[in-house]
Amino acid sequence: MDIIDELIQIVGQERASDDKTVLYAYSRDSSLITGMPDYVVRPVSTEEVAKIVSLASQRKIPIVPRGMGSGMEAGCVPVHGGIVLDLHNMDKILEVNTDCLYAVVEPGVIHANLNARLAEQDFFFAPDPASTDFCTIGGMIGTNASGMTCLKYGDTRKSVLGLEVVLPDGTIINTGSRTVKSDCGYDLTALFVGADGTLGVVTKAILKVIPRPRTRATVAAYFDELEKIGEVVVAIFATGVIPAACELLDRSAIKVINQYKPEIALPDVDAILIINLEGSAAAVEEEVAGVVSSCKKVGAIEVKTAATREEVDALWAGRRSVGSAIYRLDPKRASPNIGGDYGVPIKRLPEMLREVRRIAEESGIPMVAFGHVGDGNLHTHMPVNVLDEEELARAEKAGDAIYEAALKLGGTATPEHGIGASKIRWVKEESKSAYPLMLAIKKVFDPHNIMNPGKIFEIS
Amino acid sequence: MISEQLLLDITKCSRCGKCTAICPMFEKTKGWDTGVARGKLLVSWGLARGELEINDKLIEALYQCPTCMLCEQECTAGAKVTEIIREARALIVERGASVPFSHRGTFDTVARITLRDGLHRDWLDLIKGDFRENGETVYFPGSLPYLEPVLDFDLGAARIISAAVTIFNRAGIRPAIITQLADSGHDAFWSGQYQFFNALKEKNSRLLAGTKMIVTTCAEDYSILKSEYSLEAGVYHISQFVRDLIREGKLAFSEGAERVTFHDPCRLGRHTGEYDAPREVLKTFVDYREMARYGKDAVCCGVGAWMNCNKYSKQLRLDRVKEAAEAADTLITACSKCLSHFSCLMTEPEKVEDLPEIKIVDFTEFVARNLKDT
Numbered sequence: 001m002d003i004i005d006e007l008i009q010i011v012g013q014e015r016a017s018d019d020k021t022v023l024y025a026y027s028r029d030s031s032l033i034t035g036m037p038d039y040v041v042r043p044v045s046t047e048e049v050a051k052i053v054s055l056a057s058q059r060k061i062p063i064v065p066r067g068m069g070s071g072m073e074a075g076c077v078p079v080h081g082g083i084v085l086d087l088h089n090m091d092k093i094l095e096v097n098t099d100c101l102y103a104v105v106e107p108g109v110i111h112a113n114l115n116a117r118l119a120e121q122d123f124f125f126a127p128d129p130a131s132t133d134f135c136t137i138g139g140m141i142g143t144n145a146s147g148m149t150c151l152k153y154g155d156t157r158k159s160v161l162g163l164e165v166v167l168p169d170g171t172i173i174n175t176g177s178r179t180v181k182s183d184c185g186y187d188l189t190a191l192f193v194g195a196d197g198t199l200g201v202v203t204k205a206i207l208k209v210i211p212r213p214r215t216r217a218t219v220a221a222y223f224d225e226l227e228k229i230g231e232v233v234v235a236i237f238a239t240g241v242i243p244a245a246c247e248l249l250d251r252s253a254i255k256v257i258n259q260y261k262p263e264i265a266l267p268d269v270d271a272i273l274i275i276n277l278e279g280s281a282a283a284v285e286e287e288v289a290g291v292v293s294s295c296k297k298v299g300a301i302e303v304k305t306a307a308t309r310e311e312v313d314a315l316w317a318g319r320r321s322v323g324s325a326i327y328r329l330d331p332k333r334a335s336p337n338i339g340g341d342y343g344v345p346i347k348r349l350p351e352m353l354r355e356v357r358r359i360a361e362e363s364g365i366p367m368v369a370f371g372h373v374g375d376g377n378l379h380t381h382m383p384v385n386v387l388d389e390e391e392l393a394r395a396e397k398a399g400d401a402i403y404e405a406a407l408k409l410g411g412t413a414t415p416e417h418g419i420g421a422s423k424i425r426w427v428k429e430e431s432k433s434a435y436p437l438m439l440a441i442k443k444v445f446d447p448h449n450i451m452n453p454g455k456i457f458e459i460s
Numbered sequence: 461m462i463s464e465q466l467l468l469d470i471t472k473c474s475r476c477g478k479c480t481a482i483c484p485m486f487e488k489t490k491g492w493d494t495g496v497a498r499g500k501l502l503v504s505w506g507l508a509r510g511e512l513e514i515n516d517k518l519i520e521a522l523y524q525c526p527t528c529m530l531c532e533q534e535c536t537a538g539a540k541v542t543e544i545i546r547e548a549r550a551l552i553v554e555r556g557a558s559v560p561f562s563h564r565g566t567f568d569t570v571a572r573i574t575l576r577d578g579l580h581r582d583w584l585d586l587i588k589g590d591f592r593e594n595g596e597t598v599y600f601p602g603s604l605p606y607l608e609p610v611l612d613f614d615l616g617a618a619r620i621i622s623a624a625v626t627i628f629n630r631a632g633i634r635p636a637i638i639t640q641l642a643d644s645g646h647d648a649f650w651s652g653q654y655q656f657f658n659a660l661k662e663k664n665s666r667l668l669a670g671t672k673m674i675v676t677t678c679a680e681d682y683s684i685l686k687s688e689y690s691l692e693a694g695v696y697h698i699s700q701f702v703r704d705l706i707r708e709g710k711l712a713f714s715e716g717a718e719r720v721t722f723h724d725p726c727r728l729g730r731h732t733g734e735y736d737a738p739r740e741v742l743k744t745f746v747d748y749r750e751m752a753r754y755g756k757d758a759v760c761c762g763v764g765a766w767m768n769c770n771k772y773s774k775q776l777r778l779d780r781v782k783e784a785a786e787a788a789d790t791l792i793t794a795c796s797k798c799l800s801h802f803s804c805l806m807t808e809p810e811k812v813e814d815l816p817e818i819k820i821v822d823f824t825e826f827v828a829r830n831l832k833d834t
Contacts, residue, residue, distance in 0.1 A: 014491075021517035022492045024506045025499035030474050040492065069493065070477035088480075089490055110481065134481040327472060327537040334471045334537070386471045387464065 015042040033074035037084040046203040054170030065197035067139030073420030079454035107138025126153035143418025144194030148245035151374040164204035213278035221295035239290035245276035246374025260325035333383035339399025344411030355405040363398035473539040479531040488772040494521035504548035526764030529730040549652025562769035571643035586618035589625030595636030596672040602681040623828030646680040647765035679728035679795035699737040713745035720746040721788035724758035725795030761798040785816030794823035
């Protein structure tokens, strides 16, 4: 029987396709890497996933799990063809138990939908990618996604208590438990998180949920010297404060935001820090005082505080506009994800940002830098004409130079967007002596390399 | 022929997936990625680059979209989603494939018939009020008179046209209804039939030469005349015209206690940016209420240019009517497609379990009905 007929037998005519148009729509994510699948399937249950994976195992064809396809590093792009498992129809919130601090969900649940449901009980699932409105929990698990608030609450891995996983041979296993703590042997849950779907297909997740902070406040501080950025973050930590978010707008970002929305009128300074504090009213009040004093002590030109929603929105308006601003710089240039996600030890942020400015100048590719400075994670956007091969190649070379610089400063090229197919080189360079062990683990789980091949490693 | 700039426009889409959370159609289909803007743009890319052949799924991907512009409005990257989809449709037409019109393409045929000269305009006999055949101030009914015989329910075309004439007359104007005007070409344009559209535009532009003011009652006609024609005359939607007349003190209304809400047609709202005029008018004489989603956030009635009437668009319209019923007793709209789609739903109470009780009324007709002698 043809594979498509077997897939139809498993999920029905409506949810399996080998139509060229449909397949083409699954050949990309937010990266520039492409790969055509041979089949796309939308399962709705663990049993269907297990049958599909068993079929793939028998036929030795790749299986590529996919949430909403919003990834940045080609984690769900079928670079070796095979079956794309579009999991967005597995979108049930199966259990919410805030008394015991957990929720159980299917992988296709949208992050914002889960938090809307939890908000009814004044709880939330803390990892907060910017793509909250459209990214799936499964995708967050695959990439170990984080976001602005991971400084305080941690990345996805810190909030996953247990998983149901279909292994590459079709076996269904469960890891972890419905308890906040579990030391049951090796931490397989943590291993599956951030594995880019290379070890198995996550079909259920037990997530840690916590009470929502009752009070929030924002502080914005303007600096005329880049060097002060690292110092101020360290000074804030020294007061005992862990901000919920600590975002940086570099001079390059300030410039494009002011071009795009002059009404936001950001000051002409070298860097802006926007810091969110949240918790009980008393704690937030104390933390705001600590942050303001730290910013002033380090030498901020100006420090603004906001407590009302309108005031907070005004301070965040610039940071929220940066993505849109970059896309509108030039009608011929998009902002593909090149050299876009890296991190360095906090005190080395100024050095890293100066490196980015140098690379931008040398490459002739203008760059806009911003990021989650509280954990040393930076993002760079480059306006590039992707139809111009020479310009694109120059941008990609500049992107590599950025990652090289981050590693030289003791940082990482893989902080929060996952690895996918686009950061394979950097995994090898960054993990060094641990790399063979990772390869060995992959072989234990997936000896035939059918589970999302061409991600994290390229195994011949 | 897709231009290099259009290809560059497609590259603006980063396929981030934001549209998956916004598209009301995708919320219903929960289907393949071809059913959302990101996928449609990728398919357009494949078609333009010769990497995809035209097949049924490709046609479905590019035509199952009312081009309501909600995704485009919210797109972080500013991708010109609707323009790209329309250009991709034009490629499909250029390569000889058929446009998948609903109602077996009847409305497309009607529009083609209006291209002919010397047609009998018997419908004019049904129009009440004082109008003339030519003049500087023109009322443009578009294809409204020809829809009614095709639809199997009372759309009220003659009433709407008569209502428009009444409004003109109350303001002391005797409008021209130029009987040989053709369909505005909105559907031809948005289905990618540019050659056909240009023929309609050329005929209408010739007949409208020398006029000073053109008023339409349909949002689609308004958007196409305003955006794609190069007319010397000012083009107004009837809501703008009525608003101005009220401001000039030329119209007065009997006040009513009726709870009324307005459905923003995507062609009037997001496509041409007019949200205020209908509200300003209605608020002068009714108990006006907003739906949960209104103005720039309004959700589409489900169809655009007679191209995507299917079970999903029917779910959309039911949702919208339910939303309206939560806010008001009467739903007003100002577009013949929205009116047709909503009215059609209300004719099927036996097929829809939870159909709410609400009146669906055209804006022009509602305004004229509530006019008071000054």
